[in-house]
Amino acid sequence: MCGYRAGFFRRIDRWSPPLIIFRCEKCFFQFQERRTEETIHLYDEGYYTGQGVYTYQDERQNKEPSMAVWRARVRALQRMERSRGPKRWLDVGCAFGGLLEAATLYGYEPYGLEISTYSGGYAQQIFPGHVWIGNIEEYTLPENFFSVVSLVEVIEHLGDPLKALQNVYRSLQKGGIVLVQTADMDGLQARIKGASYHYYLPGHLSYFDRHNLASVLRQVGFSRVKFIGGVEFGLLPKLVKSRASFRSLWDYRHWVRITLYHMASKITIGPWHFTSSMVMIGWK
Numbered sequence: 001m002c003g004y005r006a007g008f009f010r011r012i013d014r015w016s017p018p019l020i021i022f023r024c025e026k027c028f029f030q031f032q033e034r035r036t037e038e039t040i041h042l043y044d045e046g047y048y049t050g051q052g053v054y055t056y057q058d059e060r061q062n063k064e065p066s067m068a069v070w071r072a073r074v075r076a077l078q079r080m081e082r083s084r085g086p087k088r089w090l091d092v093g094c095a096f097g098g099l100l101e102a103a104t105l106y107g108y109e110p111y112g113l114e115i116s117t118y119s120g121g122y123a124q125q126i127f128p129g130h131v132w133i134g135n136i137e138e139y140t141l142p143e144n145f146f147s148v149v150s151l152v153e154v155i156e157h158l159g160d161p162l163k164a165l166q167n168v169y170r171s172l173q174k175g176g177i178v179l180v181q182t183a184d185m186d187g188l189q190a191r192i193k194g195a196s197y198h199y200y201l202p203g204h205l206s207y208f209d210r211h212n213l214a215s216v217l218r219q220v221g222f223s224r225v226k227f228i229g230g231v232e233f234g235l236l237p238k239l240v241k242s243r244a245s246f247r248s249l250w251d252y253r254h255w256v257r258i259t260l261y262h263m264a265s266k267i268t269i270g271p272w273h274f275t276s277s278m279v280m281i282g283w284k
């Protein structure tokens with residue numbers, strides 16, 4: 001990422017084959033030496049239905065509660081972006097298009113890019129002509145076009161995140177913003193867990209921390225970069241979303257855990273960031 005040399009860092013043995021993690025000696029960027037294309041097979045139907053080795057929830061099962069989070073997210077970014085042109089939102093890794101539905105409610109023209117034909121094909125039916133299937137590292141996007149480009153838990157899946165961010169930068173209008181949500185590998189949670197940190201996954205090829213992610217965004221050209229511990233929206237939508245899976249009153253104890261985590265994620269004292277969840281915003 002920064003052009004310096006990297007060496008072997010750690011082996012994650014709970015996966016077969018084990019994951020081999022390299023780390024830059026200067027900026028501490030961690031990565032698996034694989035290209036994004038080598039992992040595409042991971043994102044077929046099994047990824048969304050829980051049948052795959054390694055899975056992600058199908059947001060359509062949980063749509064109304066997820067909408068609370070997506071709407072909060074759109075409102076927060078709408079307050080931050082400064083683009084003057086037509087309001088257009090690109091969600092990279094849009095899956096079934098949930099976030100785009102929320103963006104539409106707030107006046108954005110929705111666009112999606114998705115590497116999985118399974119989920120992206122569904123989004124194409126909802127937003128005809130506005131959802132493209134492809135890889136953000138090389139997909140040809142219109143230039144100076146979007147007001148907001150969101151990458152929610154996407155960048156860690158990329159073998160060449162630098163190329164992806166350069167592509168995103170070109171596609172943004174002046175004053176437009178990029179949102180990158182990923183794990184902060186320098187957060188206390190990641191540091192304490194070490195090799196057992198749950199974020200080490202076969203499809204996660206790139207592992208940033210708040211320092212090197214901010215640097216790479218500046219390197220790409222973003223004029224202002226802002227780190228946000230946790231997420232850029234408030235606690236309430238998270239509580240609303242979690243409640244959807246509650247089956248009894250006793251399940252409300254999870255609200256205590258979620259609230260404490262939310263509060264901890266906001267604490268950054270000197271070199272310490274108390275959780276490992278982060279959002280980085282870059283202004284063009």
Ligand SMILES: [Zn+2]
Pocket residue numbers: 001002003004024025026027028029
């Ligand atoms: Zn480096």
